[in-house]
Amino acid sequence: MTGALPGSRAVVVGEALVDVVHRAGSDASDATTEHPGGSPLNVAYGLGRLGHDVGLLTRLGDDDHGKLLRAHLESGAVQLLPGAVDGDPTPVARAEIDAEGKATYDFDLVWRVPEVTLGDDVTLVHTGSIGAxxxxxxxxxxxxxxxxRGRATTSYDPNVRxxxxxxREQALARVEQFVEAADVVKASDEDLAWLLPGEDVEAVAYRWQARGPxxxxxxxxxxGAVAVSGAGTLHVPAPRIEVVDTVGAGDAFMSGLLHALAEHDxxxxxxxxxLRHLGLGTLESIVATAIRSASITCSRAGANPPTRAELDA
Known part of the structure; x- marks a missing residue:
């Protein structure tokens, strides 16, 4: 299917899936649950909860898992863009949560999206993870x-699987294609440790920033986080919190980062x-907002990003 998208100020491109989560513990506390997931879906949902007009370009099946995802997107005011539903099963990620709250994943999915033409009203296109x-x-x-590129801001989070x-060579080549196509790149130190083992994360950030973002x-x-822009390098600490789990934390950081960029026009x-001449003071405020978004998500179970009121508070 090819066509023009309806009016969405932000478009997120990537996988929507159902997380089947098993939490390790004693026999009495072991539990398995199903809930919406997928890094791009989480980013779109986070932007929707923060009050942004956002559409998700993805694929899912016409099955019970697909119905779960559609209801979730509607609850976050995220528009599912045309051509998403097809005859293959909705993607599934099976997550194991250890005693420290850290998640590991196994995936079962088919990934394709319809080709579309984005309208001039779109100001942001984000992608990442499996979708990229x-x-x-x-x-x-x-x-x-x-x-x-040039008429809308492009953003990318490798979220490497x-x-x-x-x-590793194939992964790095693919990641750097997207880095070169993005205005804003967010990665985790775990991403970089796997892609470029032994390299200093700040040095990698400098090198990637020089490629175009x-x-x-x-x-x-x-x-916390380290940010590299034309103005220089900035280290922003994270607050001390009681972590429930880290599911969706990076995605909440991403949606918080994009929200903060929008707030600063x-x-x-x-x-x-x-954006290319961003001052360090403004950059610090933007990254601090993203960290706050991730911290709120870590303080409660699952990929549960903050609302605008929670983030402002």
Whole structure:
């Protein structure tokens, strides 16, 4: 299906799936639950909860899992864009949560998306994770980023899943294609440790920023984040919190980061020159907002990003 998208100020491209989560514990506390997931879905949902007009370009099945995802997106005011539902099963990720709240995943999915033309009203296109790794959907996502570059802000979060790559070299080549097509890149220190073992994360951020993005941010868990822009490098600490689990924390950081950029009128073609000349004070405020978004999510179970009121409070 090819066509023009309805009016969405932000478009997120990537996988929507159902997380089947098993939490380890004593026999009495072991539990398995099903809930919506997928990094791009989480980012879109986070933006919707923060009050943004957002559409998700994805695929899911016409089954019970697909109904669960559609209801979830509606609850977050996220528009499911045309062509998403097809005859294959809805993707599933099976997550194991250890005693410390850390998640590991196994996936069962088919990933493709319809080819579309984005309207001039779109000011942000975001992609990442499996949606930017697995063909043919990843190829569509990359083409979309390239097609809107300069008139809309493009953003990317590798959120690397090694199981979807033949080897590290293939993964790095694919990731750097998206880095070069993005204005804003967010990665975790775990992403970089796997992609470029032994390399300093700040050095990698500098190198990636020199390839085209206006801003590269690397999250470091409880150590906060490091941001590299044309203005220089900034280290922003994270608050001390009681972590329930880390599911969706990186996605909440991403939606919080994009929200903060929008709040400072830094999205879209008009905002790009200002984004490239961002002052360190404004950058610190933006990254601090993203960290706050992730911290709220870590303080409660599952991928449960904050509302606008929660983030402001």
């Amino acid at each position: 790794a697995v063909p043919p959907g990843a190829d569509t996502a990359l083409s979309l980023l390239r097609s809107v 090694p199981a979807f790559f033949a080897d 206006a801003l590269v941010v690397v999250t470091r868990g409880s150590a 830094l999205l879209g073609g008009r905002g790009l020159p200002r």
